[in-house]
Amino acid sequence: MATRALLTDEELSPEAQAVFDDIRATRGSDFVNNFWRALAHDPALLRATWERLKVVMGPGALDPLVKEMVYLAVSVANACEYCTHSHTAAARAKGMDDAMHGELLAVIGMASQTNALANALQVPVDEAFRA
Amino acid sequence: MATRALLTDEELSPEAQAVFDDIRATRGSDFVNNFWRALAHDPALLRATWERLKVVMGPGALDPLVKEMVYLAVSVANACEYCTHSHTAAARAKGMDDAMHGELLAVIGMASQTNALANALQVPVDEAFRA
Amino acid sequence: MATRALLTDEELSPEAQAVFDDIRATRGSDFVNNFWRALAHDPALLRATWERLKVVMGPGALDPLVKEMVYLAVSVANACEYCTHSHTAAARAKGMDDAMHGELLAVIGMASQTNALANALQVPVDEAFRA
Amino acid sequence: MATRALLTDEELSPEAQAVFDDIRATRGSDFVNNFWRALAHDPALLRATWERLKVVMGPGALDPLVKEMVYLAVSVANACEYCTHSHTAAARAKGMDDAMHGELLAVIGMASQTNALANALQVPVDEAFRA
Amino acid sequence: MATRALLTDEELSPEAQAVFDDIRATRGSDFVNNFWRALAHDPALLRATWERLKVVMGPGALDPLVKEMVYLAVSVANACEYCTHSHTAAARAKGMDDAMHGELLAVIGMASQTNALANALQVPVDEAFRA
Amino acid sequence: MATRALLTDEELSPEAQAVFDDIRATRGSDFVNNFWRALAHDPALLRATWERLKVVMGPGALDPLVKEMVYLAVSVANACEYCTHSHTAAARAKGMDDAMHGELLAVIGMASQTNALANALQVPVDEAFRA
Numbered sequence: 200m201a202t203r204a205l206l207t208d209e210e211l212s213p214e215a216q217a218v219f220d221d222i223r224a225t226r227g228s229d230f231v232n233n234f235w236r237a238l239a240h241d242p243a244l245l246r247a248t249w250e251r252l253k254v255v256m257g258p259g260a261l262d263p264l265v266k267e268m269v270y271l272a273v274s275v276a277n278a279c280e281y282c283t284h285s286h287t288a289a290a291r292a293k294g295m296d297d298a299m300h301g302e303l304l305a306v307i308g309m310a311s312q313t314n315a316l317a318n319a320l321q322v323p324v325d326e327a328f329r330a
Numbered sequence: 331m332a333t334r335a336l337l338t339d340e341e342l343s344p345e346a347q348a349v350f351d352d353i354r355a356t357r358g359s360d361f362v363n364n365f366w367r368a369l370a371h372d373p374a375l376l377r378a379t380w381e382r383l384k385v386v387m388g389p390g391a392l393d394p395l396v397k398e399m400v401y402l403a404v405s406v407a408n409a410c411e412y413c414t415h416s417h418t419a420a421a422r423a424k425g426m427d428d429a430m431h432g433e434l435l436a437v438i439g440m441a442s443q444t445n446a447l448a449n450a451l452q453v454p455v456d457e458a459f460r461a
Numbered sequence: 462m463a464t465r466a467l468l469t470d471e472e473l474s475p476e477a478q479a480v481f482d483d484i485r486a487t488r489g490s491d492f493v494n495n496f497w498r499a500l501a502h503d504p505a506l507l508r509a510t511w512e513r514l515k516v517v518m519g520p521g522a523l524d525p526l527v528k529e530m531v532y533l534a535v536s537v538a539n540a541c542e543y544c545t546h547s548h549t550a551a552a553r554a555k556g557m558d559d560a561m562h563g564e565l566l567a568v569i570g571m572a573s574q575t576n577a578l579a580n581a582l583q584v585p586v587d588e589a590f591r592a
Numbered sequence: 593m594a595t596r597a598l599l600t601d602e603e604l605s606p607e608a609q610a611v612f613d614d615i616r617a618t619r620g621s622d623f624v625n626n627f628w629r630a631l632a633h634d635p636a637l638l639r640a641t642w643e644r645l646k647v648v649m650g651p652g653a654l655d656p657l658v659k660e661m662v663y664l665a666v667s668v669a670n671a672c673e674y675c676t677h678s679h680t681a682a683a684r685a686k687g688m689d690d691a692m693h694g695e696l697l698a699v700i701g702m703a704s705q706t707n708a709l710a711n712a713l714q715v716p717v718d719e720a721f722r723a
Numbered sequence: 724m725a726t727r728a729l730l731t732d733e734e735l736s737p738e739a740q741a742v743f744d745d746i747r748a749t750r751g752s753d754f755v756n757n758f759w760r761a762l763a764h765d766p767a768l769l770r771a772t773w774e775r776l777k778v779v780m781g782p783g784a785l786d787p788l789v790k791e792m793v794y795l796a797v798s799v800a801n802a803c804e805y806c807t808h809s810h811t812a813a814a815r816a817k818g819m820d821d822a823m824h825g826e827l828l829a830v831i832g833m834a835s836q837t838n839a840l841a842n843a844l845q846v847p848v849d850e851a852f853r854a
Numbered sequence: 855m856a857t858r859a860l861l862t863d864e865e866l867s868p869e870a871q872a873v874f875d876d877i878r879a880t881r882g883s884d885f886v887n888n889f890w891r892a893l894a895h896d897p898a899l900l901r902a903t904w905e906r907l908k909v910v911m912g913p914g915a916l917d918p919l920v921k922e923m924v925y926l927a928v929s930v931a932n933a934c935e936y937c938t939h940s941h942t943a944a945a946r947a948k949g950m951d952d953a954m955h956g957e958l959l960a961v962i963g964m965a966s967q968t969n970a971l972a973n974a975l976q977v978p979v980d981e982a983f984r985a
Contacts, residue, residue, distance in 0.1 A: 241563030301765030503825030694896030
């Protein structure tokens with residue numbers, strides 16, 4: 200159970216409703232996931248988060264699937280259960296197949312391991328890496 | 331300063347030297363960065379880490395630059411100073427330009443923000459995300 | 462399920478019972494939450510944790526509600542599900558209303574985002590910030 | 593050294609210059625700290641981060657000093673060296689005295705300890721905490 | 724529910740089956756826990772993880788129970804629910820009794836607290852600690 | 855530089871001086887490391903932290919070196935630079951040799967990797983692990 204009740208469509212304020220309308224239009228789907236329903240108690244935070252997400256995850260120099268996999272990797276490192284589920288689903292929807300998923304997991308695992316080793320050893324940064 | 335002294339080439343055991351030889355051959359460069367010099371006190375750990383890294387970051391279903399950006403994102407989330415420097419340099423070397431770097435930062439920042447919000451709200455996972 | 466069974470009042474050692482008595486007297490409530498029931502296997506750890514908590518969260522230079530919101534913010538950043546629930550409830554009980562809750566979430570999200578950006582950029586600390 | 597060079601005022605693009613102008617006007621000070629100078633390579637990310645920060649940390653239901661202390665607490669939990677320095681300085685500037693600083697540290701330490709204990713024990717959330 | 728379906732013995736590829744055979748032989752038990760069933764979609768990652776785990780947790784300079792308690796402590800600090808449960812069970816199976824469990828929890832809690840304090844204070848490393 | 859100035863012996867309050875006296879007597883050494891010098895601004899927090907540390911790290915069911923290695927492992931996972939240095943030095947002083955250090959690093963690295971994999975896969979806890 201969330202620390203704030205998930206709002207149904209009927210319980211939304213007009214400001215939150217407007218954001219939900221945009222989520223639906225942007226995604227071309229009637230489904231609005233629980234994250235937004237928990238945020239909807241605070242329409243200003245809901246709008247700011249959604250508007251920023253649209254820009255950050257929108258078209259740009261990086262492929263949308265790459266962005267989604269990076270998002271997932273960060274979510275795993277931050278131990279966010281909800282985000283791990285939602286961004287795995289999103290990456291799958293954007294084309295991540297079994298082989299890509301497996302390699303992504305391997306990179307996340309490898310990075311976590313060497314992050315720990317480098318922190319344990321307190322390795323000084325090579326001059327060559329300082330641009 | 332590292333918690334274990336960085337070994338110079340002259341101080342390497344034969345087992346560690348063999349790994350350094352492979353690092354140099356694989357990368358086509360004489361430069362061996364400090365991470366390996368700190369690990370070299372323990373040739374078995376050095377070899378296992380390097381051998382695994384070669385496989386994980388080698389050719390596969392994901393583009394090498396994508397893997398490098400995921401590695402960097404995880405390193406940032408884990409607050410690893412060394413890894414953030416080394417993998418930023420590696421991603422740059424593999425083709426990450428200013429625009430891609432900027433977008434990567436934006437995705438990492440966005441994910442960190444919504445990870446915190448989802449954890450704060452303890453949002454229950456939608457049934458739709460459970461495959 | 463906890464990694465150690467939650468103890469009922471009937472299962473407490475006399476030492477643990479004495480701590481539970483103090484929790485109830487201090488809070489003016491018969492309710493003792495699960496955290497203490499899991500800790501009660503080790504009366505010395507139970508007592509040390511409770512005694513310290515009483516001091517830290519007691520009257521002082523900071524408002525009790527402020528302390529509770531800081532506690533909640535740290536718990537979110539550390540991805541502690543139990544603590545996020547318990548300290549959200551505690552903050553609510555001490556007067557955190559919907560608007561305050563929304564702003565607290567916004568600050569936690571903002572901090573998490575800029576923490577990630579500053580770590581990703583490895584920004585050197587300004588001389589002006591070094592007192 | 594940062595992973596991206598800190599930009600001097602002379603090196604700013606017009607878009608980044610406009611954000612710096614607003615930072616200076618809002619704060620009533622000519623000083624612009626390194627975080628913004630590292631972000632300035634990407635004027636869109638710079639603007640989005642600054643604009644959001646202004647809103648989140650601006651007047652509202654929570655006291656500005658409370659917001660600053662929450663920001664600091666999250667930065668500590670996320671092991672962000674830069675943010676810990678900058679937000680300690682900011683909290684001091686907004687009125688955090690020695691006694692408040694000491695209590696803030698005590699709460700952060702206490703929360704970190706019980707977060708670890710609750711995670712180690714995997715304590716199930718009490719029904720009473722589920723609103 | 725996992726982000727990848729847990730594979731039953733009947734669903735394993737021959738490569739994954741071979742790893743499961745070795746897990747069973749090594750442990751002298753028919754039970755294969757869910758972690759391996761989720762990894763089994765990617766036999767190469769499954770094998771690499773299992774082979775490395777066998778080496779790392781095998782006989783050496785540190786007692787097997789000590790390794791298990793260190794593993795558990797890291798899992799708690801990384802907020803891994805699954806690993807906290809599985810390595811608590813493993814440590815119990817290797818001889819961790821109630822008193823040892825209690826002391827382990829106390830050390831984890833103490834370290835988490837002073838980690839936060841040291842990070843909050845940004846304490847410079849003493850020359851005496853730099854070998 | 856620390857966020858609070860490190861206090862010299864001459865700058866200590868009588869209450870802080872008394873704690874320093876006990877640190878010196880307990881350790882049988884005149885050296886008091888920077889952590890305590892930064893905490894000494896707040897004698898109550900200084901005393902509470904030191905008194906608790908003495909109990910937690912004192913004789914008990916676990917070997918002092920084991921406790922020190924667990925402390926180090928948690929410090930690495932929490933990305934605490936200061937604590938990683940100080941507890942590596944402490945573990946060395948208590949008998950951790952090169953081989954033990956190497957194995958400890960390997961366990962920390964392995965745990966960090968499988969923590970990430972288990973979180974990425976959101977593996978459900980086996981019934982067998984729930985006592």
